[in-house]
Amino acid sequence: MQNFKILWADDEIDLLKPHILFLQQKGYDIVTVNSGLDAVEKVEEDNFDVIFLDEMMPGMTGLETLQQIKTIKPQIPVVMITKSEEEHIMDDAIGGKIADYLIKPINPNQILLSVKKILQNKQLISEKTNLSYQQDFRNISMAYNDAIDHEEWADIYKKLTYWELEIDETENKSMQEVLETQKVEANANFARFIKENYLEWLNVPNISKPVLSHQVMKKHVFPKIKTDKPLFLL
Numbered sequence: 001m002q003n004f005k006i007l008w009a010d011d012e013i014d015l016l017k018p019h020i021l022f023l024q025q026k027g028y029d030i031v032t033v034n035s036g037l038d039a040v041e042k043v044e045e046d047n048f049d050v051i052f053l054d055e056m057m058p059g060m061t062g063l064e065t066l067q068q069i070k071t072i073k074p075q076i077p078v079v080m081i082t083k084s085e086e087e088h089i090m091d092d093a094i095g096g097k098i099a100d101y102l103i104k105p106i107n108p109n110q111i112l113l114s115v116k117k118i119l120q121n122k123q124l125i126s127e128k129t130n131l132s133y134q135q136d137f138r139n140i141s142m143a144y145n146d147a148i149d150h151e152e153w154a155d156i157y158k159k160l161t162y163w164e165l166e167i168d169e170t171e172n173k174s175m176q177e178v179l180e181t182q183k184v185e186a187n188a189n190f191a192r193f194i195k196e197n198y199l200e201w202l203n204v205p206n207i208s209k210p211v212l213s214h215q216v217m218k219k220h221v222f223p224k225i226k227t228d229k230p231l232f233l234l
Helices: 013-025 036-045 062-072 087-095 108-145 150-168 176-203 213-225
Strands: 005-009 029-033 050-054 078-082 100-103
Touching (some): 005 013, 013 029, 029 036, 036 050, 036 062, 050 108, 062 078, 108 176, 150 176
Parallel strands (some): 078 100
16 A cells, blocks of 8 residues: 555644544554644645645634645645634635545544545546556657658647646656656657758748748747737747
């Protein structure tokens, strides 16, 4: 079993010792803190799979802590635990992109169910992403080994960028090394493509070719200057 790490922030954390022991017996590594500020510091220092966050803490509240955590590491799922069922609190928490919320008093099985639901969902997403990339891997490799034009190369770049972002969001990143290898191979083939076609793009008019560096201003900037609208160049 993978050793998942949980951060639990509650100003009454000592009263939750039975819950913590229960999760530890299930194989989870629990890190506890007494305040929102301490929780933020722990998130800056370490990585966690799930965070339990008490909504009513002195000093930095649970909602304020949630905002700080999402700024630092937005990918970590946060479970909000609250004594209050007031609608505006739940709206703010859900708007802060919490993964789940629990109403006190809570029991150990509620905590365990919430953890399993979140972690299994992350695992399913990872498995689906990895499988989908494996299926697309061959298509991408075959594409850049064929005689393709610059527009098709642009499509390959978009696909590789898409998979890079998707795989970066998975838990184990087991396909990351494969993707990096494919990117290196694609870059080598693209460099060869540029070398074989660049002189023709420069010297032969009226052929399909990308916009070259010396044409950017003429094709994309100067036409806009002729309009009545202000133009800002960054």
